[in-house]
Amino acid sequence: MDKLKKVLSGQDDGSDGSNILERANQASTLAWGTRMKGFLICFILGAFSSILATCLLWIPGFGLPVFAVLYSAGNLCALASTSFLIGPCRQLKTMCAPERALATAIMLVCLVLTLCSAFWWKNNGLALLFCILQFLAFTWYGLSYIPFARDAVMKMFSLCL
Numbered sequence: 001m002d003k004l005k006k007v008l009s010g011q012d013d014g015s016d017g018s019n020i021l022e023r024a025n026q027a028s029t030l031a032w033g034t035r036m037k038g039f040l041i042c043f044i045l046g047a048f049s050s051i052l053a054t055c056l057l058w059i060p061g062f063g064l065p066v067f068a069v070l071y072s073a074g075n076l077c078a079l080a081s082t083s084f085l086i087g088p089c090r091q092l093k094t095m096c097a098p099e100r101a102l103a104t105a106i107m108l109v110c111l112v113l114t115l116c117s118a119f120w121w122k123n124n125g126l127a128l129l130f131c132i133l134q135f136l137a138f139t140w141y142g143l144s145y146i147p148f149a150r151d152a153v154m155k156m157f158s159l160c161l
Helices: 001-008 020-027 032-056 063-086 090-097 101-119 125-144 151-161
Strands: none
Touching: 032 063, 063 090, 063 101, 063 125, 101 125, 125 151
C-alpha cells in the first residue's frame, strides 16, 4: 500500500531496478478465474464482432466500412484475449517470436490497410482483399501455437495441388 501511495503522489523514483514492462506485468497479475473470464469475454466479443461484421457487409452504402471496423476490432479482441491467459508481456514476446513474427506483421499491416482502404481510399475491393489477407494471416498465426499444425496444412495443400 505504501508503494501505491508513493507512485500516486509522485515520490516513487523507480529505484527498485525493474523496468516499465516488468512493472506493468506485475500490476496485471490476476487470479486464474479472472483470467479465464477475461479470456472468454474478449474471445466471445471478438467472435461476435466478426460474425456481426459479416452480416452487415451486405448492407448497401455503408456496409463495407462498418464491416472493416467490426472485423478488425473482432480480430484485435481475439488477439487480446490470449493476453489474459499468458500476460501482456509474454503475449508480445510470443507474437514477435521468429515463427510468428511474419504472420503478426502481415496481420497488423493488413488490419491497418483494411481500415485505410475502407475510409480514406474508399476502395471496396481492396478493403475486402485486405480483410481476407487479415483472416489468412490470423489463421496462420493461430496455427503456430498448435504443434505441427502448419506442417499439416502445408502437407494438405501440397496433396491438393
